[in-house]
Amino acid sequence: MMSATEQVEALNRKRPRSAFLRGSGVALLILVAAAWFTGGFSLGDLFSDGSGEHVSRFLREARPFPVQKNDDWSEAGPWAGKLLQERGWTAAINTLAVAIAAIVLAGGGALLLMLPAARTLATPEPYLPSLRPPSPLRRAAWRTIVSLTRGLFIFLRAIPEYILAFLLMATLGGAAWPAVLALGLHNMGILGKLGAEVVENTDPAVPRALRSLGSSRSQIFVTALLPRNLPRFLLFFFYRWETCVREATVLGMLGLATLGYWIQEARAHFWYDEMLFFILLGAGLVLIGDVVSAVCRGIVKAGSVGSAVRTRRSPLAPCLMPLAVLCQCLHRTKAGGRGTGSDCQWHEPTATEQLGGSLALPRIASN
Amino acid sequence: MTRSLRWLGSRRLVLLAIALAGAWAAIYLQLAPADALPGEGGLRLLGKLIAAAFTPAVTYEAPDVPDGAAPFLVTVAKAMWTTLVFAAAAASLSTVLGLFLGFFASTAWWADDPIGGSSAVRRVLRSTVAPIIYSVTRLLIALMRSVHELMWAVLFLAAIGLTPLAAVIAIAIPYTGTLAKVFSEVIDEVPRDAALALRGSGASPVQVYLFALLPRAAPDVIAYALYRFECALRSSAIVGFFGITTLGYYIKQSFENAQYHEVWTYLYGLLILVVVLDAWSGAIRRRLVR
Numbered sequence: 001m002m003s004a005t006e007q008v009e010a011l012n013r014k015r016p017r018s019a020f021l022r023g024s025g026v027a028l029l030i031l032v033a034a035a036w037f038t039g040g041f042s043l044g045d046l047f048s049d050g051s052g053e054h055v056s057r058f059l060r061e062a063r064p065f066p067v068q069k070n071d072d073w074s075e076a077g078p079w080a081g082k083l084l085q086e087r088g089w090t091a092a093i094n095t096l097a098v099a100i101a102a103i104v105l106a107g108g109g110a111l112l113l114m115l116p117a118a119r120t121l122a123t124p125e126p127y128l129p130s131l132r133p134p135s136p137l138r139r140a141a142w143r144t145i146v147s148l149t150r151g152l153f154i155f156l157r158a159i160p161e162y163i164l165a166f167l168l169m170a171t172l173g174g175a176a177w178p179a180v181l182a183l184g185l186h187n188m189g190i191l192g193k194l195g196a197e198v199v200e201n202t203d204p205a206v207p208r209a210l211r212s213l214g215s216s217r218s219q220i221f222v223t224a225l226l227p228r229n230l231p232r233f234l235l236f237f238f239y240r241w242e243t244c245v246r247e248a249t250v251l252g253m254l255g256l257a258t259l260g261y262w263i264q265e266a267r268a269h270f271w272y273d274e275m276l277f278f279i280l281l282g283a284g285l286v287l288i289g290d291v292v293s294a295v296c297r298g299i300v301k302a303g304s305v306g307s308a309v310r311t312r313r314s315p316l317a318p319c320l321m322p323l324a325v326l327c328q329c330l331h332r333t334k335a336g337g338r339g340t341g342s343d344c345q346w347h348e349p350t351a352t353e354q355l356g357g358s359l360a361l362p363r364i365a366s367n
Numbered sequence: 368m369t370r371s372l373r374w375l376g377s378r379r380l381v382l383l384a385i386a387l388a389g390a391w392a393a394i395y396l397q398l399a400p401a402d403a404l405p406g407e408g409g410l411r412l413l414g415k416l417i418a419a420a421f422t423p424a425v426t427y428e429a430p431d432v433p434d435g436a437a438p439f440l441v442t443v444a445k446a447m448w449t450t451l452v453f454a455a456a457a458a459s460l461s462t463v464l465g466l467f468l469g470f471f472a473s474t475a476w477w478a479d480d481p482i483g484g485s486s487a488v489r490r491v492l493r494s495t496v497a498p499i500i501y502s503v504t505r506l507l508i509a510l511m512r513s514v515h516e517l518m519w520a521v522l523f524l525a526a527i528g529l530t531p532l533a534a535v536i537a538i539a540i541p542y543t544g545t546l547a548k549v550f551s552e553v554i555d556e557v558p559r560d561a562a563l564a565l566r567g568s569g570a571s572p573v574q575v576y577l578f579a580l581l582p583r584a585a586p587d588v589i590a591y592a593l594y595r596f597e598c599a600l601r602s603s604a605i606v607g608f609f610g611i612t613t614l615g616y617y618i619k620q621s622f623e624n625a626q627y628h629e630v631w632t633y634l635y636g637l638l639i640l641v642v643v644l645d646a647w648s649g650a651i652r653r654r655l656v657r
Contacts, residue, residue, distance in 0.1 A: 035456045040531050042530075046530065051527045054526060054527050055527060058525055058526040093395070101393055101398060104389030159637065160601040160604060162605045163618060166618075166622070167416065171410075172405050176398060250517045267525060275521070296384075300381055
């Protein structure tokens, strides 16, 4: 009979250990330490002799212009209203439109490209054991298609939107397309990769049955894989849209007509009051985008607007109320049974999956 | 009538909204498909750019390189290292701060505490003080996240100049917000078995948080922190556009000098950094989450 201490020690010895994980941990710590010691990050830079003066000057000049002149805060309101009317409003709508156009483009492209990227579909004989082994040539051809598509995803994901837009601006000129394309392509890489993983991890029973009845790959996708995974695709879609709004704001700094354009412009003129105003406007836009996305995700998760509100767990219930009332009016005849969440055949992604929005998310594998 | 409306009731409503929003955006921005193709001059430039992708530079493209300049590939390696250094510094800073703020932004350790209501003081703490701290933290996190790292960089640039530390802090502020939000949500989703056992044997809520909830969430927390490290690589590269000597600085410089082969070398440098880190963190994740 072991004593309690011995039992604990035995348990401790039995705990799973991985040399790779330990090595990785040590390597990461060394990397971080090296970064902080060699990067030349000194607090002295932040608090040098002149910096106090700089900061106070910045804070003085960041106050609205009329306030700077005659210290009257009552004029700040009209000043902001005028700024909003002249430039802010249009720029904000532009930002929003760029984000929407980009994510729709990304979603559509990803929907098409996830087919050749999913290893379960892009094989000589998907979902069925083949009677004759497929010729090595065909197998190699399919494998090449998969690696090319995945390689494209990796490339698009690795190059930041800002740099893509910078390169595209020179070739396409200053209209909205460079921003839309840059955001759309980058997010297509992310959504395509995520979508391909979801497709690969779908329960193969239905696709297999369809295949054995002679369905083509695209028929399987449209009739089985897409409807089954649509809620999940939509969740990823909205999460990426949130980041699109953030990034669309910033892309303007390259000279496109979103909020960033006016931020850059104000900075160039040292009009820090306007700069701060547009930055805050952008922050407001991002927050609104977050709420809209959360509401849409709530509807997708619950299966219908009505049940999104009935799910009391949702902290967004109040936001959904107007929509719900509308829908209740529209379908008064609908009584129970449908749309109460029972038709959701998917599990809620963890926060990691939702916000990570990318990259070999662990929980999908156990789908 | 009602039947057709009922058809709209579920996710189709969302899909329809997306389609309408997309159509509105395309019309509003006047996105004619023909304009997505570059014009005459743009086409020539695009051709050059694409051709350069297959022949990235290995030496300087400019004919007159100043004496004593480091070989091109050394410059590339240095830029990659600087990008990595800024990303590692920003990611580590935001992970530490994110864990700290994540504690206040989670509800698991006070809202579900079974013994929390045992005395008047505790009841007040739980019913008023804790929710207030929680809400304030959530608001703070949302504000940190809603301003893009480049916007923080611009603000720092205007207020004190963009020193290396200021650039790291600029990246770390929105990252801290995101990490704190995700950490708190991951921790709130964790099974409560260990937490209840510890609480039942006399541990304080804070001890429960540190020794039951946090370890239970550790695999997801680490996985997400690594993912943000990868994002930090991209952010760190972009900060180069504001004068920090990461990859973005050189990409901008080479592109403006029409040295497209050099641009691609730097782009491939960024690609290598991201792909290697992605593969590494993927291997770590697979071993953490079984």
